[in-house]
Amino acid sequence: MEFHEDKVKLIAEIGGNHEGDFSYAKELLNLAAEANVDVIKFQIYSGATLVNKDVDFERKRHFDKFTFTNEQYIELADRCRSLGIDFNASIWNKEQIDFFDDYLSFYKIGSGDLTAFPIIEHLAIKGKPIILSTGLSNEYEIKESIEFICNTNPIYKKENMLCIMQCTSSYPTPDDELNLNVIRRFKEIYNYQVGFSNHSTNPYALDYSISLGARVLEFHFTDSRDNKEFRDHKVSLTKKDVLSLQERIPFIMDSLGSKTKEATESEIQSDHIVSFRRGTFPKREIKKGDIVNINDFVFLRPAKGISAKDGIYLEGKVAKRDLSPLEILSPEDFHD
Structure with missing residues (x-):
């Protein structure tokens, strides 16, 4: 035994x-x-x-x-x-x-x-x-x-x-x-x-x-x-x-299963980490040079571009280019 x-x-x-x-x-x-x-x-x-x-x-x-x-x-x-x-x-x-x-x-x-x-x-x-x-x-x-x-x-x-x-x-x-x-x-x-x-x-x-x-x-x-x-x-x-x-x-x-909490293989393969989470998207047209605040954005699925977690930190940043409503953003689109 x-x-x-x-x-x-x-x-x-x-x-x-x-x-x-x-x-x-x-x-x-x-x-x-x-x-x-x-x-x-x-x-x-x-x-x-x-x-x-x-x-x-x-x-x-x-x-x-x-x-x-x-x-x-x-x-x-x-x-x-x-x-x-x-x-x-x-x-x-x-x-x-x-x-x-x-x-x-x-x-x-x-x-x-x-x-x-x-x-x-x-x-x-x-x-x-x-x-x-x-x-x-x-x-x-x-x-x-x-x-x-x-x-x-x-x-x-x-x-x-x-x-x-x-x-x-x-x-x-x-x-x-x-x-x-x-x-x-x-x-x-x-x-x-x-x-x-x-x-x-x-x-x-x-x-x-x-x-x-x-x-x-x-x-x-x-x-x-x-x-x-x-x-x-x-x-x-x-x-x-x-x-x-x-x-x-x-x-x-x-x-x-496992005692380790991490994304599982099926979650990764299904791409749910992106499709179930939210991204940060412009709510309006933003002009180059505009100082943005949180109300300039909407947080929607999928988590493309800038995630909702990181989007909250865009408050007070300056747009480096013209941005269209709902377009996918990059951190490179803003500076301090």
Whole structure:
């Protein structure tokens, strides 16, 4: 996985949308592959390695319902490989990180683990590109985590080794808490690539994130949002949604264009710089030796001869020759 400013990467997060049904997980994988995403992503964990059962047994039991065996995850990974699609997973314990490492081209650190330095250290030592989600956090915590990653392994000082994801960990995220402007802020303060992890029910949040600078888009993926109880389905894209997004991305990227404000090639070739702008033309007959003022001129298209910008400075100058109404002027027609 490489991060590029001129390419938008799409990560379809199946996550827990399979709800523990392995056959359903395979169906979702195939649908995501048909949507031509770059990465199909799952979440690999066990309740016992994620939640303290003595503190929150129900939460542990919830996560246990969504787990597969290592062999089943390998089957999913092999299926992705056979389809030419990158397999990935957020993995929330060291043992399974090591077990699946050969299947991962990059590591995804979820928002909940942004402060889990023992897990982050284990990943950073391995030196693969990292995508870091920033839900729940503030700017100081993000800076602290990035510094810890770079101190653990200086390879992450390279700008193509880390991607910082704007994310709000609410399902669904209220519109006024998407905070897409954070994407611009990240681009101001970091040299790393920036992305967006979407939990909005509005799929166009992804379009807007691209226009603000996101180049890695992560979104939950499902077959349908209808008649689903598990919360993640409600913030998920379908195959149709993803294909529609992909149709829009080329226009978004092309329309962003250059940061340099200058006349474009089409504006120059069309001669609109002349035809749309105004020139300075005599309003009346002006005799040689007349001292002119601004009221002696009219400012009309096209910008032939003396432009309207320069015409305003003819005030008080002397005509060097007779001038006819509306004729094209030259600076050589006047002197001080």
